[in-house]
Amino acid sequence: MDEINLKLPARPEYMSVARLATAAIANRIGFNIDEIEDLKVAVSEAGNFLINRYEDISYLTIDYKISRNRSILTSVKASGTKVPKGENKEDELSLFIIESVTDKVTKQTEEGIIKGFTILKTGGGHLEQGGSGICGKKGKGRRYVG
């Protein structure tokens, strides 16, 4: 099991760095284009969620655990979660997207407060019929505006 750790300032301008690093890792272990995109989206949305929700995050730590069976277990964690910001309508959207594009998501909570996410994504490296393509996930679709 290989491990990669990335720690970066919890600010919007660094989310593109998190995405590129994620894509590079997923590409390296043989994820296909679609799977790479999925993990990139999930990590990015996990970061968005945390940055949007708390005032006092100074950095995010992203840890990737890479298994021989071509799966990546990614933890995205905030350094501070004591001072919540006001309501944010996009939080729910972030959560929904993370869940839709990954195999399993666990919220890391302490005393009911979300401190981070653990995201499991397994790559097949090839076409899975009705798998992670658009059609396969269509059933989960939900409307956000009327």
Place this chain on the structure above:
Amino acid sequence: MDEINLKLPARPEYMSVARLATAAIANRIGFNIDEIEDLKVAVSEAGNFLINRYEDISYLTIDYKISRNRSILTSVKASGTKVPKGENKEDELSLFIIESVTDKVTKQTEEGIIKGFTILKTGGGHLEQGGSGICGKKGKGRRYVG
């Protein structure tokens, strides 16, 4: 001053991850294409040097310190340097390249043993005449094979 830390297995297959992360960071702070490429090359060669030289490195830590004046101070460090491998003709080539594409390189040594590199690269974000373009560095050229 922002700081980004990346820790990854010191194995050849992960050097592409180091390069992409480096490119993402340099792009984010406004380095131009040429400057991005230079820093990417330098970090990659620093990793090559360390991986090629020692048997017992298990991971590399790459720390980026980002200054307001658009410069990045990057430290690339090996986790172990006790067991040297045999001679490697490419070591010198790596060192030469690192020095040529950056503003300043310092070897991190302990008891005469190179443990890592500290690399300074300042970005202009625009065309510097005779700066980091091909022509500017041509004078430093040296032959490797006859």
Place this chain on the structure above:
Amino acid sequence: MFYGIMFLKYQERIDKGVWHMNINIQEKWNERINSWNVSLSGEIDIYNAPELKSSLLKLIDEKNGNIIVDCTNLKYIDSTGLGVLISALRRVKDYNGEIIINNLQPYIYKIFTITGLDKVFTIKVQE
């Protein structure tokens, strides 16, 4: 020489002034179809979504038309970017306009499908 050309291309991008945010927004009013043509390139995320929002709101304020978004060169959009589109759609609907999203890359379309937003916007995917 060769290098000069590369630099020049980069310089052009900087001069356009928005590339440092990883996004380029271009807009043009089309009187005949009462619509704004907006073309997006790059990545829309939590960093530059505010910029997209103010651009779109400015257009809507200037002329109450439809908005036709060309996404041929759009590489990424996150929840924040979707939020901006939703928010713009609300305003456009107030005067019975619509937002049409053209030439989405399939993997970006997927994000719209997942969230059900494919039913809210009129979308055409790249072939």
Place this chain on the structure above:
Amino acid sequence: MFYGIMFLKYQERIDKGVWHMNINIQEKWNERINSWNVSLSGEIDIYNAPELKSSLLKLIDEKNGNIIVDCTNLKYIDSTGLGVLISALRRVKDYNGEIIINNLQPYIYKIFTITGLDKVFTIKVQE
């Protein structure tokens, strides 16, 4: 549909068998000019340079010709990759052959210039 096409393209790459190493090497013997045409795409680095080395040595063993390397789609080469080219050049020189490097991107050419290798190989840069 749209997605299917993307997948297929990816599948083709996997089938070629070398893309997982971030490099693609294609070669063809040209009898008329007594040369191997080798085209490289992707990134050559410490990870896949050994693969490039064994490919080149195999060609040299098969036919003692010149080697013409097309780098139109080469995105990166590191010191390890340069080392492979140097090592191949040594062998090729043994039978008075040469290595010609075509269509290098300017920023990769820069690495050759810095190291003085532009004087050792015959190089043509992309315009």
